[in-house]
Amino acid sequence: MNLLTLDTVTCLRGGRRLFEALDLVLEAGGAAVVTGPNGAGKSSLLRLVAGLLRAEAGTVRAAPAALLDERSALDPDRRLADALGFWARVDGTHDRIAAALAMLDLTALADVPVRLLSTGQRRRAGLARIAASPAPLWLLDEPANGLDTAAVVRLAAMIAAHRAGGGAALIATHLPLDLPGARTIALEPALEATA
Numbered sequence: 001m002n003l004l005t006l007d008t009v010t011c012l013r014g015g016r017r018l019f020e021a022l023d024l025v026l027e028a029g030g031a032a033v034v035t036g037p038n039g040a041g042k043s044s045l046l047r048l049v050a051g052l053l054r055a056e057a058g059t060v061r062a063a064p065a066a067l068l069d070e071r072s073a074l075d076p077d078r079r080l081a082d083a084l085g086f087w088a089r090v091d092g093t094h095d096r097i098a099a100a101l102a103m104l105d106l107t108a109l110a111d112v113p114v115r116l117l118s119t120g121q122r123r124r125a126g127l128a129r130i131a132a133s134p135a136p137l138w139l140l141d142e143p144a145n146g147l148d149t150a151a152v153v154r155l156a157a158m159i160a161a162h163r164a165g166g167g168a169a170l171i172a173t174h175l176p177l178d179l180p181g182a183r184t185i186a187l188e189p190a191l192e193a194t195a
Ligand SMILES: Nc1ncnc2c1ncn2[C@@H]1O[C@H](COP(=O)(O)OP(=O)(O)OP(=O)(O)O)[C@@H](O)[C@H]1O
Pocket: 013, 014, 015, 016, 018, 036, 037, 038, 039, 040, 041, 042, 043, 044, 045, 190
């Protein structure tokens, strides 16, 4: 089963053609890494798949997706467990929170307000939101940013478990991640300004 199909997709942003005629299929269990220099369009590609940007041309067919970007999307004033609980109520996945906290080594921080978490802890909290989500397609924008070595290993294990369970992941990263069998989408620098 395909969880993502991009068919000759072109993306324009800020008067620049970021990528053109991009094709990609991600099946259940699949993963792809998006690479490229700053400004090449990695985040734009993930936002396009999430439905937050419109393709200039081509078609995007995507299963329900969970997007991690630079914001954790967690209420800074709530305890971490409660902030995750907000999304669990939306998604009907309350039973997944404890496992998600454990997977990201956050159980001991469940009662700490999100605003007091360190940079790496907040990134792990954002990943816990993704881990608890029921979405089969994960869109992870620089998920390893701010993570220590142990947390990067946990991240790789979390993605592997998601794929083993029939999910798929599209991951933009500058940092190396252990993603067996993942294909690479190398975006070129966007130079062309349109009229
Ligand atoms: N809201 C916006 N309006 C117009 N142009 C934008 C907007 N957001 C981003 N851009 C432009 O789109 C281009 C691609 O940005 P994008 O964030 O997708 O790149 P990226 O490959 O993720 O970069 P980085 O490695 O720095 O994260 C950049 O030239 C950027 O200035």
